[in-house]
Amino acid sequence: MTDSIGTRRVGRRGFLAGAGAGALAGALPATAGAAKKPAKKAAKKPKTKKVDVCVVGAGLCGLTAARDLRRAGLKVHVIEADKRVGGRVWTDFTSDHVPANYGATFIGPGQDRIAALASELGVKTYLTYNDGKNVLYFDGQRQLYTGTVPPIDVASLVEAQLLINQLNSMAQEIDPAAPWKAPHAKEWDGQTFETWKLANAKTDGARKLMDLAIEALFSVQSPEVSLLFVVFYIRSAGNLNLLVDTPGGAQESQFVGGSQQIPEKLAASLGKGAVTLDSPVRYVITKGRLTTVRSERITVVARRVLIAVPPPMVTRIVFEPGLAALKDQLYQHLPLGSIGKAIAIYDTPFWRKAGLTGQATGDTGPMKATFDLTPPSGSPGVMMGFIDGQDARVFGTWTQQERHDRCIEQFAVYFGDEARKPRQFLNVLWDEQPLHRGCPVTVPGPGVLTAFGDALHARDGARFFASTETATVWAGYMDGAIQAGQTVAAEIAKDLG
Numbered sequence: 001m002t003d004s005i006g007t008r009r010v011g012r013r014g015f016l017a018g019a020g021a022g023a024l025a026g027a028l029p030a031t032a033g034a035a036k037k038p039a040k041k042a043a044k045k046p047k048t049k050k051v052d053v054c055v056v057g058a059g060l061c062g063l064t065a066a067r068d069l070r071r072a073g074l075k076v077h078v079i080e081a082d083k084r085v086g087g088r089v090w091t092d093f094t095s096d097h098v099p100a101n102y103g104a105t106f107i108g109p110g111q112d113r114i115a116a117l118a119s120e121l122g123v124k125t126y127l128t129y130n131d132g133k134n135v136l137y138f139d140g141q142r143q144l145y146t147g148t149v150p151p152i153d154v155a156s157l158v159e160a161q162l163l164i165n166q167l168n169s170m171a172q173e174i175d176p177a178a179p180w181k182a183p184h185a186k187e188w189d190g191q192t193f194e195t196w197k198l199a200n201a202k203t204d205g206a207r208k209l210m211d212l213a214i215e216a217l218f219s220v221q222s223p224e225v226s227l228l229f230v231v232f233y234i235r236s237a238g239n240l241n242l243l244v245d246t247p248g249g250a251q252e253s254q255f256v257g258g259s260q261q262i263p264e265k266l267a268a269s270l271g272k273g274a275v276t277l278d279s280p281v282r283y284v285i286t287k288g289r290l291t292t293v294r295s296e297r298i299t300v301v302a303r304r305v306l307i308a309v310p311p312p313m314v315t316r317i318v319f320e321p322g323l324a325a326l327k328d329q330l331y332q333h334l335p336l337g338s339i340g341k342a343i344a345i346y347d348t349p350f351w352r353k354a355g356l357t358g359q360a361t362g363d364t365g366p367m368k369a370t371f372d373l374t375p376p377s378g379s380p381g382v383m384m385g386f387i388d389g390q391d392a393r394v395f396g397t398w399t400q401q402e403r404h405d406r407c408i409e410q411f412a413v414y415f416g417d418e419a420r421k422p423r424q425f426l427n428v429l430w431d432e433q434p435l436h437r438g439c440p441v442t443v444p445g446p447g448v449l450t451a452f453g454d455a456l457h458a459r460d461g462a463r464f465f466a467s468t469e470t471a472t473v474w475a476g477y478m479d480g481a482i483q484a485g486q487t488v489a490a491e492i493a494k495d496l497g
C-alpha cells in the first residue's frame with residue numbers, strides 16, 4: 001500500500017485517538033447539562049471468549065509465548081491492534097512484488113532462537129551481499145575500503161579498537177538478568193555514553209565511530225543513552241563486534257521472501273481463530289481471579305494476561321487496578337529510539353558491477369549506513385539506508401518529495417549517478433507509526449536501570465509483561481523477542497501449575 005513516491009500510508013484508524021478517547025471516557029464524569037448528541041447506530045458488541053491466558057500483542061514475543069503456552073496444554077487467545085501480525089517485523093512489497101523489510105531484516109551468528117524458528121517454519125536465509133569494497137564518506141570525502149577497518153588515521157583507529165576492547169571487557173561484568181546489580185552499575189548508570197566517550201576518546205575519528213555505533217544500535221544520540229545500558233546490550237549479544245559486523249555479525253544474513261513470513265507462519269501454527277487482528281486493547285480489568293481484556297473487536301476473560309507490547313505502548317492501555325507504581329514509573333522512563341528506512345529499487349544492483357558491497361558509512365544524514373537488500377535471485381537491485389536518531393527526527397519534518405530527493409541524492413553520493421534513477425522509492429518512519437511511535441528498542445537514559453530496573457521482569461498480579469526489552473540474550477533483536485516470549489510462557493505455565 002504505497003503511493004508513487006512510496007509513502008507508507010496507515011490505512012487504519014489512528015490508534016492513539018481511539019485510546020485517548022477511551023481513557024477519557026473511563027476517567028471523566030459526564031458533564032451535567034451537556035447537550036445530547038444524536039444517537040448513532042448502535043456499535044456491534046464485541047464477542048467474548050474465555051481462556052486460560054490472553055496475550056496482548058502479536059509480535060514475535062507474544063506469538064512465541066502463545067505457542068509455548070498452548071504446548072503446555074493451556075487455552076490461549078492473542079489480540080493484536082494492527083491488521084497484520086509481526087509488530088516490529090514488517091515486510092511490505094514493491095510494485096513488482098519484491099519484499100521490502102521496513103523493520104527487522106538481518107540475522108547473524110549466535111541468534112540461535114530466530115534461526116531455529118525460521119528453519120522450523122521453512123523460511124530460508126541468504127548471505128547479505130559483501131563482495132567488493134565499502135564506502136566511507138567522512139568530511140565530504142569519499143573513500144573505498146575492504147573489510148571492517150575504515151580508512152581513517154591510525155591514531156583514531158588504534159583508539160577506537162582500544163575503546164571496543166574496553167567496552168567488551170566491561171560487558172563481562174554484567175549479569176544480563178540484572179545489569180543494575182553489576183559492581184560498577186551506579187558509576188556506569190550515572191553517566192551517558194557521551195560522557196564516557198568524551199572522557200575516554202581523544203581523537204576525532206574514534207569519537208565519530210563511537211557515535212555512529214550508538215546511532216546504528218539504538219537510533220538515538222550518544223547523550224541520550226546510559227553507559228550501563230550500552231554495556232548491558234553488548235553483554236546480551238556477546239560482544240560489540242557481533243552487534244556491528246556484517247559477515248560474522250548481526251547483519252550477516254537475511255530471510256528469503258522477507259522477515260514477516262516468520263510471525264505469519266507462527267501465528268498460523270496457533271490454529272484458526274487463535275488471533276484477533278485489528279483490535280487494539282483498551283482496558284485490562286482484574287477482579288478477583290479473572291482478568292477481562294477489552295479490545296475493539298473482542299473481549300477476552302482470562303486467568304492470566306501477558307502484555308507483549310513495548311513499554312511505551314503499555315501505558316496507553318487502561319489498567320484496573322493501576323499498574324504497580326515502580327513498573328509504571330519504569331515505563332515512563334523508557335523512550336523508543338527514532339528510526340526510519342529509505343529503500344530504493346533499481347533495475348539491477350548496479351553498485352555490484354562497480355565492485356561495491358552496497359555498504360556505506362557516512363558522517364552526515366539522512367542515511368549514515370546503507371545495505372544491499374537485493375533478493376537472492378540478484379534482481380531487482382534493492383538499496384536500503386538507515387535513518388537514525390536525530391536524522392530521523394529531522395526526516396519527519398520533510399515532505400515526501402524532500403525525503404525522496406535527499407535520500408536519492410545521498411545514494412548517488414555513495415554509489416554514483418546510476419542511483420539517481422530508481423524505479424521505485426519507499427520510505428518508512430517508525431516514529432510516525434501509530435502502534436509504535438519509534439523503534440527499534442527502548443533506550444534508558446542515565447539513572448533509569450539502577451532506579452527502576454527491578455520492575456523490568458516483575459509480574460503484577462495476574463498481569464505478566466514481556467517484549468524484546470525484557471530479553472537477557474540479544475535484547476532488542478528478534479532473537480531476544482523469542483527468548484523473552486519463551487521465558488515468560490514458562491513462568492505463566494508454572495504459575496497456573
Ligand SMILES: Cc1cc2nc3c(=O)[nH]c(=O)nc-3n(C[C@H](O)[C@H](O)[C@H](O)COP(=O)(O)OP(=O)(O)OC[C@H]3O[C@@H](n4cnc5c(N)ncnc54)[C@H](O)[C@@H]3O)c2cc1C
Pocket residue numbers: 056057058059060061062079080081082085086087088089102103104105106107279280281282308309310313317339340341430435439440466467468469476477478479480481
Ligand atoms: C527498523 C527496524 C530494524 C530492525 N532490524 C532488526 C534486525 O535486522 N534484526 C533483528 O533481529 N531485529 C531487528 N529489529 C528489532 C526487532 O524487530 C524487534 O526486537 C522485535 O521484532 C520485537 O518483537 P516484540 O514481540 O518484542 O515486539 P513488537 O514486534 O513491537 O510486538 C508488539 C505488538 O503489540 C501490538 N500492540 C501494541 N499495542 C497494542 C494494544 N493496545 N493492543 C493490542 N496489540 C498492541 C503491536 O502492534 C505489535 O504487533 C528492528 C526493528 C526495527 C523497527
